[in-house]
Amino acid sequence: MSMRIDHVMIGARRVEPVREMLRARHGLGLVLGGRLHNGTTCWIVPFDTPDAQYIEVVVPHDEAAMDRTGRREAFMDRTAAGPAFLGWVVQVDDIQRTAERIGGLLGGDAGLRRGESVRADGQRLPWTEAGFAAAWRRPSRPFFLEWGDWPGRRARVSRELSAAAHERTPTAFSSITVGGRDDLSDWLGGAALPVEVDPAAPDGVREVAFTVRDGAGGRGEATLRLP
Numbered sequence: 001m002s003m004r005i006d007h008v009m010i011g012a013r014r015v016e017p018v019r020e021m022l023r024a025r026h027g028l029g030l031v032l033g034g035r036l037h038n039g040t041t042c043w044i045v046p047f048d049t050p051d052a053q054y055i056e057v058v059v060p061h062d063e064a065a066m067d068r069t070g071r072r073e074a075f076m077d078r079t080a081a082g083p084a085f086l087g088w089v090v091q092v093d094d095i096q097r098t099a100e101r102i103g104g105l106l107g108g109d110a111g112l113r114r115g116e117s118v119r120a121d122g123q124r125l126p127w128t129e130a131g132f133a134a135a136w137r138r139p140s141r142p143f144f145l146e147w148g149d150w151p152g153r154r155a156r157v158s159r160e161l162s163a164a165a166h167e168r169t170p171t172a173f174s175s176i177t178v179g180g181r182d183d184l185s186d187w188l189g190g191a192a193l194p195v196e197v198d199p200a201a202p203d204g205v206r207e208v209a210f211t212v213r214d215g216a217g218g219r220g221e222a223t224l225r226l227p
Contacts, residue, residue: 003191005173006091006145007054008208010226011075012083015043015059021083026212026222027167030057031160032120039065039072042117046160047170048213051091052153054160055170055208055224058086071136081227085205087139088176090193095146099130101189102144106134116148125153139204140180140197141187168212174221175209177201 012018015030022028022045033042039062045055066072078084092098095112103110111133116126126148135143147153161169175194178184179201188195198206208224 002093003090003188003193004051005053005142005176005193006051006089007056008088008173008176008205009086010055010057010083011079011086012057012059013076013079015041015057018057018083019043023167026224027214028055028170029164029166031163034117034119035061036117037065037115038069039063039067044160044164045170046157046164047172047210048157048161049172050154051172052157053170053173057083074136084226085139085208087135088142088178088205089145090142090188090191092144092146095128095130095144098144098189102131102134102187105186110134114148119156123152123156125149138180140178140184168214168220168222170222171211171213171219173208173210177206177208179203179206 010018019030022030028045030043030045033044035041039060040058041061043057047053060066063072066075078086099110099112110130112130114128116124118124128146128148129143131143135141175196177196177198179198180203182197182199184195184197209221211219212222213219
């Protein structure tokens, strides 16, 4: 089964500090993604890659709706000191099979759920996810995602890159470092993803490295760290 890193999630009370930090430290721009059913608005740092990878910035717009999901308090706790990594997401090509596998690890429901992202321009992108609740509890683990309209998702990349106006264009995730117990290989089903585990660090994403291209065609690597 094919697996690859799809995106990394950052949570924040407000988008402006994240926008300023990403631009000042890394030359990255943000594009409005859209409003989600759970009371949050997402913003996107698009990557120039056929895999359509991105960094997602999630901010509240309706705390009552967040309350109904049961995750408002945890979101506010995790972002109390400023923008923070919320988790990471792996794209798969067979979400049903993935859900069955992680359901065996969890000893119960894998949380297979279908939905759609409604982008700011009105485009609807269907998806199916599994393992979100388990990943929320243990954010060193990713949850799993299969896009229902992959050609439509990929077709957005050029428009998003133009709107982001990056000074340094991210081109691919090169590594993710997570803290917590070293059982990630089982959760990933043995897939060889560029993820490092620091057992001494707190559970969750600790840093994200990605390759970049500047306006002159030079290439390098950037590392994003948050409190």
